[in-house]
Amino acid sequence: MKAETATLPNPFAEAFAALASGRAASRYGHVQEAAFAAFTRLGLPTVKEEAWRYTNLAPLTKRSFQLATADGLVTASLQSAIPFFDESATTRMVFVNGFFQRELSDLRGLPAGIEVSCLEGPASWSETEQSPFRVLNTAFLRDRVTIRVVRNKVLEMPIGLFFVTAPKSDDIMTHPRVTIELDEAAIATVVEIHTVLCDEEGRFGTHPYLTNAITDVRLGQGANLTHIKVQTEGIAAYHIADLRVDIGRGAAFTGHAHALGGQLSRQDIHARFLDEGGECRLYGLQVIRGQQLADTHITVDHAVPNSTSEVLYKGIFDEQAHGVFDGRVLVRHGAQHTNATTTNKNLLLSEKARVDTKPQLEIFADDVKCGHGATVGQLDEDEIFYLRSRGLPLADARRLLTFGFAREVSERLPIPSLKVRLDGALARHLEPSHSAPGDCLL
């Protein structure tokens, strides 16, 4: 197979070259040049790399991804299809095809002390770790979001970030980038929604496109961030995302990740404790079917003593879907009194569905409480019989049990209207007879 060769061709060179004049005029041009040079040097990861073993990116090289143009993007019907939720009505930012949409955004609900801004171009570029998709993001970055909450400030309403793609043609790409900084004792909730917009017929474009998203979080002492990510990309989309979290002294990060969309989706999460007393809780739900692949790689780095992490990810895989979960907890030398659990539970709804799960513990301290476990199973026949014996038809019994399986994760979602939306999306996604593969999920 072609994918087994050491390097993959660079499918972005043409697109990058096309932007040369824009870069020449931009004060960030040299940063982007350097980033793309780094990407060219690193290349796309191949299945030879352990972290990409199950996720073959070779299909990307057959596309010719381009940044979208801004013209005539958002028609009224597309606008109404954006899955806004009530709680962020006056605290939201909307991006369509990578362009910030001022008219669709509304930040009136933000109290003083909370800065949310959209900046053009990359941040001053000082990535210590140069991963291919990070430098690629920098190279093509257009509008980026920064959120900063000052000391002791509590944001009651969630900030909604809507990254929507409206693919009128094949091979659009976007490179969303979000930076969230919470100063000492600040509290906030940020929701990232990555989705496709339905066209006038209420269907996804079945166009392939690429989203390459990066979110960087820094939590000061005692800060508390809830980060919710909903991924309902188009059925032919590629979604690659990288979330980095630095957790300060006594700070808490709670991540909720719901992945339903995309032909191929990959989420990396890297959380790191910078000081003692921090907490990191990561809850995730992957629900895919058809030929979809959803891959989550998590690293929780306990570099200091007295920190707590909890990872609970669940996957539901139907038809020929393929799930990948890799959850690594690293307890470094001297990180005493670390409390860490990783749990990954998977439900296979069809004989052809598949999941590769690998929770890992690497412990270099001796006074710690750590646990990890993974399960892969089918629906329980006795439970199905129990429900049927009460009059529920087989399909209803299976659906109810599948929902029940998801609930352990979905019930933790702290935003009621979003939870209702997601439950609906889950129902539609699990019910082939009630939806076509191209229907909008969210």
Next chain:
Amino acid sequence: MKEPEIMLEIKNLHVVIGDRPVLRGVNLTVRAGEIHAIMGPNGSGKSTLSKVLAGHPDYTVTAGEVLYFGKNLLELEPDERAREGIFLAFQYPMEIPGVSNATFLRAAYNQLRKHRGEEELDPLEFDDLLQEKIKIVEMDRSFIERSVNEGFSGGEKKRNEILQMAILEPKLAVLDETDSGLDIDALRIVANGVNQLHTNDNAIILVTHYQRLLNYIQPDFVHILLDGRIVKSGSKELALELEQRGYDWVREEVEAKVAEARAGG
């Protein structure tokens, strides 16, 4: 006086699980308004009979037939049987994490309504019904919002079974060792619930080890199931006799009859 309608007729029923014969020629007729107790030692086939009536897929009927209101019950799927009015109270009710009791009960009840051509109830309407039915089993409201049977005690699970029965109002209820694992208070509550639900239009089959339950729910008939056959039937006094004498004398009686038949033949 006209005899009540025949609900269930089990004729020469033979059932295997895998290759192992479990029921070997069961005959039983149940009419509307009747309560039948089926007693027998462990492994006699009591639970098998209950599960076969409910349509559990692990059991294969190799001979005989089961008629429910004159129609072949065995060709119906488990959920069709339930919608036609058959209810099995499980010996070991399943725990269903993540599905609330209210959601489950409403889903089941609405299937029944749909089957009868009635409008489905929305959550609020259903809640009214639930409020009323929950009194029958003296259950706390909090059980309604909890996941089905998850973390319930043995007694709470059995009460939840009777709550389901109260909502679904079956024509034929099979209670499979509903008394097992119950303390005396829970037994009283469960039995009271069953007695309240029993009418002249429905029938109940109690499958049990012990006579104890029959102090609370009075059967019209007691049948002894032994090695996959009903070998003796009688009135409720038979249960008392079993309680005092155990099953050995029944077994001896059966063996004597077999020997007699052989000698005679």
